[in-house]
Amino acid sequence: MNRITRILIVFLGMLSFIACSNGEKAKSTVSDTQTDTSTTPQSATFATDSVFFIDSVSLGKLTTEEQLWGRVSYKCHYPKGNDNYLLAQNNILNWICELYSDSTHSNKANMQQLLTNKGLEMFNRFKNEFQEMSLDSDSTDEYVDYGTDLDDAIDITVAFENDTLITFEYGHTSYWGGAHDNHYFSGTTFNKNTGHRYGYDLLAKYDEKTLRRLIINGLKEYFEVTTDVELENELMLLGPLSEIPFPVSSPYILKDGILLMYQCYEIACYAMGMPSLIIPLE
DSSP states (O other): OOHHHHHHHHHHHHHHHHHHHTSSOOOSSOOOSOOOOOOOSSOOOOOEEEEEEEEEEEEEESSSSOEEEEEEEEEEEEEOSOGGGHHHHHHHHHHHHHHTTOTTOTTTTOHHHHHHHHHHHHHHHHHHHHHHHHHOHHHHHHHHHHOSOEEEEEEEEEEEEOSSEEEEEEEEEEEOSSSSOEEEEEEEEEETTTOOBOSGGGGTTSOHHHHHHHHHHHHHHHHTOOSHHHHHHHOOOSSOGGGOOOOSSOOEEETTEEEEEOOTTTSSOGGGOOOEEEEOOO
16 A cells, blocks of 8 residues: 555545544535524533643654654643533533544543543554555655654644533644645534534524525635635535535534534645635524
8 A cells, every 4th residue: 555545544534533523414414403502591611621642752764864753742621520511521521532532431531541542542553654654665755755753633622602502622633744734623512501412403494505505605705706606616526516515524603603614625625724614693
């Protein structure tokens, strides 16, 4: 397996895993059930704590000059001590565990151990990758041409909170050789009172045609164009603009409204970043 193929497999695997971890995935059919995100008289403060794991491991040399390192940077804000919001706290901790590769939630009570385990797991992956690179002269030449160390970074932070809702954002950046990093960015909104994890039900009042038109209009602002034809020229779609796919990552609430974000390569080239738009809350 050549180097470019391995990088592509890593990126696509990361994309599909996070999409599944987001609960309510992008669907071809949008529910017609209204979602209640109104506020209720509760304390707005949702207590959180933070942990981190930042470390590196020496992997060896691909050439006589180049020392290769594997580096990880994992940071996480997580809920702690919310006796009035135990359902939400439990669901958020489960979600964080899944993002850090703990599908059984075995480290839900020990976030520091969760990040440490993820770091040690990544060090082993770095070492395995280095061994493959060492045996593949094409990969060695390609790596030396492009960059230095292997990296993996995850950051989970609180992005929004009101009396009823809290939103956490998740950012994942990795480098496994090649021309550039891989990026994934998403968020999830939770109801503090019920523990509900929102997805596309945030947009349930819109039918598919209306929602797609909102997306198209928002993308015009992102790409700074005015017509459908101009927008189509910016995108890499397999079908007509009127059937543009919904983002694979779930929408989530921020201060200004509901954010919809496409990942790198999802509908446009890497240089275009992560096309996004805000649908105001009414």
